[in-house]
Amino acid sequence: MSEMNFDQVLDCKGMNCPLPVIKTKKAIDAMDSGQVLKMVATDPGSKNDISAWASRTGNELLNSEQTDEGYVFFIQKK
Amino acid sequence: MLTPYSANELFNWLRQKDDFLLLDVRNEEDFGRFQVESPHKVDMLxxxxxxxxxxxETSVAKVPRNKKIxxxxxxxxSAQYVGEILESHGFEDVGYLKEGIVSWGNMLAPVRVNEEGEAFEVWQFIRPGKASLSWGVISEGELSIFDPSRNLEFYTEFAAEHGCKITQTFETHLQADYISGSRFISKAVGSKVYGHSGDFMGASFDYTAVQNGDIFKASPNGPDIEVVHSPGHTPGSTCYKIDDTFVVSGDTIFLVSLGRPDLGGKAVEWAGMLYETMTQKIKTMDPTLQILPGHYIEWAEADEDLVFMDTLQNILDSNAAIYGISTEADFVEFIKQNIRKQPDVYAEIRKVNAGWLDPEDDEQSSMDLGKNECAASAYAAQQSA
Structure with a gap:
């Protein structure tokens, strides 16, 4: 799934909560509807947080996976 | 000023029934899976x-203004982040938990069990985040610990405060629900580790195998520690009788249940062993013995000093639904009726406790988080709740 299309990358590796979600929110706010953000984080807490944040805000979490570089999320702006 | 607080401070406030709001800002899923449990009713959001x-604005409006937060x-x-938002909205007394929910999960609270002035001291170490209990005996400057968790710092500080040294730790069984501290303590202070070969055979660390009827000493002239092999929850489950007065019962006897025998995947076989233990070992003990269990299910089991202890007689009388079963077939049936899934992580924790796995510290912390699932009954009520 890593070859998913995306429009922008956000690197949150090494950051602890709440930063990955704050930065994701800022990035998504600045994007256009339908665009996809690839976000990479290393904080294990971001897994459930990003998923809960996405369902709360209506942005769609297209995919999330654990890879060698960390937790990778693909989020589509609503 | 946003003030940090420790898990121990939080526990003391809960214990004293202080008036405050516990505001948990984790996502709902994580909150639902594991949250602060208090000895008394707590206002939580x-x-x-x-x-x-x-x-x-909407979120801040959910937080009451007349309370400490x-x-x-x-x-x-994230707690600091939310705390700063609350302060910017005029909240004056806001604190955040240092090191987060994990520190609550690891926190141990000591409670003296027997009276001051006795020849030896019995201590209970409550781990509210796990609903588990470890126990200590201090005698002649020597501390024996039963079923220590992996909070090495707590036990060494406790020993220093009480002017004693940790000389030995006793395992009641190979734990599946939390990571045992025995080998970490042993490595740090050179204490001996005791356990039954029924569980610990093949362990990667040195331990002294105990056998039914063995008698050890809490200190050279201190009370006896007598081994009572009590298989069922696991084949190597063992109770330790202290001074013919107390029984550290591990996951064999709980105040409101027995330890479930299905965690090893051989429910019928181990239930048979447990039935034999119940009829031949538990019910034949002196009914005035004080039982010191490895877990509790609800805070309501504690007395007003938060000690989880009761006489064997009271336990047998008040849990007749399980202790009163009079045939092995009925007992096995009861166990089968009460079987429920165990957390996936239990298989991994067993390997860590046998020394076959040695994950990083962070990984161990995360494996070790969450309430135990060790009792054979009192489950149906939670299911329907």
Whole structure:
């Protein structure tokens, strides 16, 4: 799934909560509807947080996976 | 000023029934899976930190203004974040839990069990985040610990405060629900580790195998520690009788149940062993013995000093539904009726406790988080709740 299309990358590796979600929110706010953000984080807490944040805000979490570089999320702006 | 607080401070406030709001800002799923459990009723609210990010005004409006606010999150960053938002809205008394919910999960609270002035001291170490109990005996400057958890710092500080040294630790069984501290303590202070070969055979660390009827000493002239092999929860499950007065019962006897025998995947076989233990070992013990269990299910089991202890007689009388079963077939049937899934992580924790796995510290902390699932009954009530 890593070859998913995306429009922008956000690197949150090494950051602890709440930063990955704050930065994701800022990035998504600045994007256009339908665009996809690839976000990479290393904080294990971001897994459930990003998923809960996405369902709360209506942005769609297209995919999330654990890879060698960390937790990778693909989020589509609503 | 946003003030940090420790898990121990939080426990003391809960214990004293202080008036405050516990504001947990983790996502709902994590909150639902594991949260602070208090000896007394606590005012608790879950509003995820990203709600404050998305809808600041609405989220702040959910927080009562007439109370002290204690914020909890996974690590501590999000609690600080929310705390700052609350302060910017005029909240004056806001604190955040240092190192997050994990520190609550690891926290141990010591309670003296026997009276001051006795020849030896019996201590209970409550781990509220796990609903588990370890026990200590201090005699002639020597501390024996039963079923220590992996909070090495706590036990060494406790020993230093009480002017004693940790000389030995006793395992009642190979734990599946939390990571044992025995080998970490042993490595740090050179204490001996005791356990039954029925569980510990093949362990990667040195331990002294105990056998039914063995008698050890808490200190050279201290009370006896007598081994009572009590298989069922696991084949190597063992109770330790102290001074013919107390029984550290591990996951064999709980105040309101027995330890479930199905965790090893051989429910019928181990239930048979447990039935034999119940009829031949437990019910033949002196009924006035004080039972010191390895877990509790509810805070309501504790007395007003928060000690989880009762006489064997009271336990047998008040749990007749399980202790009163009079045939092995009925007992096995009861166990089968009460079987429920065990957390996936238990298989991994067993390997860590046998020394076959040695994950990183962070990984161990995360494996070790969450309430235990060790009792054979009192489950149906939780299911329907």
């Amino acid at each position: 879950n509003v995820p930190y990203f709600d404050f990010m998305e809808e600041e 204690k914020v909890v999150c996974a690590k501590e960053g």
